[in-house]
Amino acid sequence: MTDRGRAGTLGVALIGHAFMGAIHSQAWRTAHRFFDVPLTPRLVVLGGRDERRTREAADRFGWADVETDWRAVVERDDVDLVDICTPGDTHAPIALAALAAGKHVLCEKPLANTVAEAERMAEAAERARAHGVRSMVAFNYRRVPALALARRLVATGRLGQVRHVRAVYLQDWLSDAAAPMTWRLRREQAGSGALGDLGAHIVDAAQFVTGAHITGVSGFTETFVPRRRGQDGAEEDVTVDDCAVFTARLSSGAVATFEATRYALGRKNGLRIEVNGSRGSLAFDFESMNELWFHDGDEPSATAGFRRIVVTEPEHPYLAAWWPPGHGLGYEHTFTHEIADLLTAIGAGEDPEPGFTDGLRVQRVLDAVQRSAADNARWTPVPFAAG
Numbered sequence: 187m188t189d190r191g192r193a194g195t196l197g198v199a200l201i202g203h204a205f206m207g208a209i210h211s212q213a214w215r216t217a218h219r220f221f222d223v224p225l226t227p228r229l230v231v232l233g234g235r236d237e238r239r240t241r242e243a244a245d246r247f248g249w250a251d252v253e254t255d256w257r258a259v260v261e262r263d264d265v266d267l268v269d270i271c272t273p274g275d276t277h278a279p280i281a282l283a284a285l286a287a288g289k290h291v292l293c294e295k296p297l298a299n300t301v302a303e304a305e306r307m308a309e310a311a312e313r314a315r316a317h318g319v320r321s322m323v324a325f326n327y328r329r330v331p332a333l334a335l336a337r338r339l340v341a342t343g344r345l346g347q348v349r350h351v352r353a354v355y356l357q358d359w360l361s362d363a364a365a366p367m368t369w370r371l372r373r374e375q376a377g378s379g380a381l382g383d384l385g386a387h388i389v390d391a392a393q394f395v396t397g398a399h400i401t402g403v404s405g406f407t408e409t410f411v412p413r414r415r416g417q418d419g420a421e422e423d424v425t426v427d428d429c430a431v432f433t434a435r436l437s438s439g440a441v442a443t444f445e446a447t448r449y450a451l452g453r454k455n456g457l458r459i460e461v462n463g464s465r466g467s468l469a470f471d472f473e474s475m476n477e478l479w480f481h482d483g484d485e486p487s488a489t490a491g492f493r494r495i496v497v498t499e500p501e502h503p504y505l506a507a508w509w510p511p512g513h514g515l516g517y518e519h520t521f522t523h524e525i526a527d528l529l530t531a532i533g534a535g536e537d538p539e540p541g542f543t544d545g546l547r548v549q550r551v552l553d554a555v556q557r558s559a560a561d562n563a564r565w566t567p568v569p570f571a572a573g
C-alpha cells in the first residue's frame with residue numbers, strides 16, 4: 187500500500203519498554219505537538235514479554251493496549267508502524283515480519299547483531315519500499331542540532347577538504363568490576379559490546395558529519411572484566427568487548443580514529459567528534475550538547491581560534507520548533523527530532539534517513555573491526571553496500 191497512515195494519523199506499535207522504549211514513547215507523544223508534521227501518531231499498542239510490567243509501562247507512557255507476543259503486534263490491522271526497541275537478537279525477526287506485513291519500521295541501533303541479518307533486513311526494506319513501506323534506523327545523535335549544524339558546515343565547504351576525524355564515545359558504567367551482568371554483555375543477545383552499542387553511534391556520526399563512508403579499518407578490542415555476577419549472584423562469562431579502538435580511512439581521503447568504551451571513569455555520555463579540514467575545524471562533545479566549537483581557518487591568524495557556537499538559535503537545525511533562543515535542549519529531544527523527521531518522510535512518501543542500507547553499512551564497519559581485532563589489527567577493507 188502507499189499511504190499506510192490513515193486520515194492523517196499513523197497507528198504506532200512499540201516493542202520494548204526499558205530505556206529506549208521509554209524515550210521513544212516520549213518522542214511519539216511529543217513530536218507532532220512541536221513540529222508541523224503531516225501525520226499524528228496514535229499510540230496503539232506496547233509490546234513486552236511480561237504482561238503486568240508491560241501494562242504498567244503502557245499506562246505510564248500512554249499506550250492504549252498491550253501485547254505479550256510481538257507476532258501479534260505486527261499482525262494487527264490498527265498498526266501502521268512498528269518501532270523496535272528490543273535487544274539486538276530480536277531486531278531481524280521482528281523487522282522482517284513487520285515489513286512482510288506491510289508495516290513501516292523504525293529499528294534501534296545497531297540494525298542487527300550480524301552482517302547477514304542486516305543484509306536480509308536491508309533487502310526486505312528495499313522490497314517493501316516498492317509498496318510505499320518505509321524503514322529507518324534510530325541513530326538519534328544525527329538529530330542533535332549541533333551535529334546537524336556540523337554536517338551543514340562540512341557540506342557547505344566551511345571546513346574545506348576534510349583530513350582528520352577523531353571520534354570517541356566514552357561511558358563508565360562498567361568501570362566497577364562489581365557492576366552486575368546484563369544482556370548487553372552477552373554476545374548472543376547484544377551481538378557485541380561497546381563496539382556495537384557505542385561504536386555504531388560514532389561510525390554513523392562520522393559518516394553523517396563528513397558525508398563520506400569508511401572504506402577500511404584496523405583495530406582491536408579488549409574485555410577487562412571477563413566474568414560478572416547476575417542479580418541472582420551467579421557468575422557468568424562476559425562474551426562481548428568492553429572497549430574497541432580502531433583507525434579508519436574514509437572515501438573522501440580523510441583518516442579517522444575511533445574509541446568506544448564503557449570504562450572511561452568519569453565520562454558519562456562523552457560522544458565527542460573533532461573534524462579538521464583545509465579551511466576549518468569543528469569539535470563537539472555530547473556532554474555539552476548545545477555547543478559546537480568552530481575554528482574558521484579563513485580568519486586572520488591574529489584573532490582566529492576555536493569559538494563556541496551556542497546552538498540554540500532559530501536558524502539552527504530543529505531549534506525553531508522549541509523554546510525562545512538560548513534555552514537549550516537535552517538527550518530526549520534528539521529522539522523527538524527523529525520521530526518528527528520520520529513522520530515527515532512517511533507523510534511525504536519519501537525515504538527517511540538513515541535507512542536500513544545505512545544501517546547495513548555501519549554493520550559492515552563493525553564486522554570489519556571485529557575481524558581485524560581477531561587477526562592482530564590487520565588492515566581490513568569494508569565492502570560498501572549499494573543503496
Ligand code: SOE
Pocket residue numbers: 205357383384455
Ligand atoms: C548504552 O549505555 C546506551 O544506552 C546506548 O545503548 C545508547 O544507544 C546511547 O545513546 C546511550 O548509551
